[in-house]
Amino acid sequence: MEMEREVTAFNEKTSRFRQSVSARKRGWRRYVWVFWVLLGPGLLAALADNDAGGVISYTATGVQFGIGLFVPLVLCLAFLTFTVQEMSMRLSAVTQEGFSRLARRRYGKFWGYYHISTLAFENLLTLITEFIGMTAGLILLGIPMWLSDLICLMLITSFVIFTGYFTKERIALLVGVLNVVFLVVAGMTHPSLSAIGHAFAAWNVPHELQGGVIWFIIATVGNAIAPWMIFFQGSGTIDKGVSSRELRLGRIDTAFGCIVQVIIAAGIIICGAALFGHIQNVSSLGPSEIINALSHSVGRWAAILFGVGLFDAGFLASITVSLSSSWSISELFGWSKSLNDKVREAPKFYAVYIGSLILAALAILIPNLPLNMISIITQVVGGILMAPLLIFLVLMTSDKKLMGEYRTKLFGRIWGWVMVSLLVGLTVATFWQTLSSL
Numbered sequence: 001m002e003m004e005r006e007v008t009a010f011n012e013k014t015s016r017f018r019q020s021v022s023a024r025k026r027g028w029r030r031y032v033w034v035f036w037v038l039l040g041p042g043l044l045a046a047l048a049d050n051d052a053g054g055v056i057s058y059t060a061t062g063v064q065f066g067i068g069l070f071v072p073l074v075l076c077l078a079f080l081t082f083t084v085q086e087m088s089m090r091l092s093a094v095t096q097e098g099f100s101r102l103a104r105r106r107y108g109k110f111w112g113y114y115h116i117s118t119l120a121f122e123n124l125l126t127l128i129t130e131f132i133g134m135t136a137g138l139i140l141l142g143i144p145m146w147l148s149d150l151i152c153l154m155l156i157t158s159f160v161i162f163t164g165y166f167t168k169e170r171i172a173l174l175v176g177v178l179n180v181v182f183l184v185v186a187g188m189t190h191p192s193l194s195a196i197g198h199a200f201a202a203w204n205v206p207h208e209l210q211g212g213v214i215w216f217i218i219a220t221v222g223n224a225i226a227p228w229m230i231f232f233q234g235s236g237t238i239d240k241g242v243s244s245r246e247l248r249l250g251r252i253d254t255a256f257g258c259i260v261q262v263i264i265a266a267g268i269i270i271c272g273a274a275l276f277g278h279i280q281n282v283s284s285l286g287p288s289e290i291i292n293a294l295s296h297s298v299g300r301w302a303a304i305l306f307g308v309g310l311f312d313a314g315f316l317a318s319i320t321v322s323l324s325s326s327w328s329i330s331e332l333f334g335w336s337k338s339l340n341d342k343v344r345e346a347p348k349f350y351a352v353y354i355g356s357l358i359l360a361a362l363a364i365l366i367p368n369l370p371l372n373m374i375s376i377i378t379q380v381v382g383g384i385l386m387a388p389l390l391i392f393l394v395l396m397t398s399d400k401k402l403m404g405e406y407r408t409k410l411f412g413r414i415w416g417w418v419m420v421s422l423l424v425g426l427t428v429a430t431f432w433q434t435l436s437s438l
Contacts, residue, residue, distance in 0.1 A: 013189075015140050026296065036332060038246075039173060041089065041236030041240060041242075042089060042258075043256060043260065044236065044255030044316075045229045045236070045257065045340070046081065046229075046261035047109045047176035047225060047257065047260065047261060048059065048083070048232075048316045048320040049081070049127070049261055049317075050265055050268070050313055051130055051313050051316075051317030052129055052134065052310055053126065053129035055182070055268055055310055056133065056221075056287065057219050057227065058201060058220075058223070058268040059235070059268055059271060059272035059290050061220060061269055062269040062271060062273040062275070063272045063279050064216065065216065067195065067269060069194060069217075070220060070269050071196065071269055071270065074265045074266050074269065076259070077220070078258045079264060080224055080419065081225055081258045081261065081262075082255055083415060084225050084230065085257075086254050087202075087394070088229075088233045088393065089234065089250045089254055091393065091396055091397050092233075092234035092235070092242050093166055093237050093243055093246065093247055094243075094402075095180055096408045097238075098231070098234050098235045098238065098327060098328060099231055099389075100115050102402075103115055103392055108394070110249075112332055113383075114343075114388075115328070115388075116329055117194075119227055119324070119385065120325055121309065121323050121381060122228070122382055123228055123325045123356065124356060124360060126321050127322065128360045128374055129314075129358075129378065130313075130315075130317050130360070131153075131360050131364045132287070132364055133314040133363055134315060135152055135364065136307070138151065138311075139288070140236055140307065145364075146365060152361070153358065153361040156315060157354055157357060158345060159171065159172075164339070165239050165240060165338065169240070172319055175312060175315060175319075176310040178308065178309065179260075179264050179313065179316075180264070181305045181306070182267045182271065182306070182309045183263070183264060183299070185267075185271050185294070185302050185305050185306050185309070186267035186271050188298055188299065189298055191270050191273070196270075198240045199314055199385075212411045215327075218426055222382060224262075226382055226386070226388055227382055230393065231327065232320050232327070233254070235323075239338050239340070260350065271294070271306065272290075274298060275293045275378040278296060287307075291307050292305045294306050322353045323339075325352055326352040330346070330348060330352065335348040335349055386427075394416035394419075394420060398413050
């Protein structure tokens with residue numbers, strides 16, 4: 001009976017999705033509406049990838065090394081991100097099952113619980129960094145830490161009161177649009193266009209490796225893909241009602257998100273490059289140091305806008321990261337798990353969402369919390385989790401029995417295993433850099 005109800009609910013969501021598109025007038029208005037409707041899990045996952053921790057990391061990269069190596073590098077990473085996210089979207093659209101449930105069904109309970117437990121732990125660490133970024137701007141305005149923390153928690157939690165997947169998705173997308181403020185701030189720094197052009201023309205690794213350039217390269221690649229993105233986009237694809245018939249639309253959504261994500265990331269690096277000489281200790285760089293440095297070097301409005309962008313980045317990522325945990329855990333245990341459900345209809349799903357936020361909000365109130373250590377642990381855990389995730393993702397999307405005509409073609413399988421090798425190498429390099437810095 002439960003399976004029949006899930007199938008019926010899915011068919012109803014798919015029908016509403018198609019009707020909402022076909023009911024619009026033909027012409028350019030129809031195409032605009034179709035584009036607006038298809039935007040969703042792919043764009044949200046990509047925008048939220050520029051989270052508070054990622055913003056700080058990109059800024060530190062710009063402060064330390066400028067734009068010569070890292071702006072071209074981060075733009076090239078769009079291909080890597082698209083490949084991973086497209087596989088996740090396609091797997092869920094074709095099978096109508098999330099990653100954790102598929103892993104458990106095909107490879108045993110151990111791998112199902114492994115993915116969920118490590119995801120929940122890494123997501124909690126990520127959420128802590130989001131709350132640190134969100135509260136930073138409020139604290140600078142003179143609001144006490146505990147009150148800033150409470151305001152952020154209430155704002156993110158209020159997201160669940162809205163009815164329906166489509167409404168919640170549109171709200172999250174509107175929040176994500178504020179990411180463009182980083183491009184505005186980048187323009188306010190008056191970057192040299194000739195220097196940016198030279199960075200692409202003479203793209204090379206700096207001769208001097210001191211200053212941790214290898215670590216920053218690892219961090220930049222690691223920021224492009226995160227474990228929660230796979231779970232979020234897969235489950236979001238199912239909840240939205242996307243099936244194998246809408247794969248082309250799903251790919252457009254994913255590609256558009258990946259392009260927007262790397263452009264904004266490049267803008268953040270340019271913001272950091274403008275602070276060269278204004279921040280001395282990059283290793284302990286935090287939100288308040290960035291905002292104060294921008295205020296002195298670029299101006300008060302640039303600092304305010306950057307603070308708004310940092311809050312927005314943490315806000316959106318808090319929603320998406322928490323939802324990735326809720327969807328995955330609920331699916332594994334067979335709980336109701338749709339954003340179309342109200343709180344009383346899916347209490348366990350929303351309990352995971354709100355509970356993870358409360359834990360993160362309480363954690364940042366701990367005195368003398370080692371923020372830098374949390375960032376390192378988050379990267380290491382993410383690297384450990386990402387390699388097995390990608391292995392399973394390549395295996396399942398290449399399985400003809402599971403995917404049928406939609407399985408990954410030969411070139412895609414080769415490219416997938418190349419990425420697995422890259423991720424394994426990055427994981428080893430992360431461990432090496434971490435141990436060397438201790």
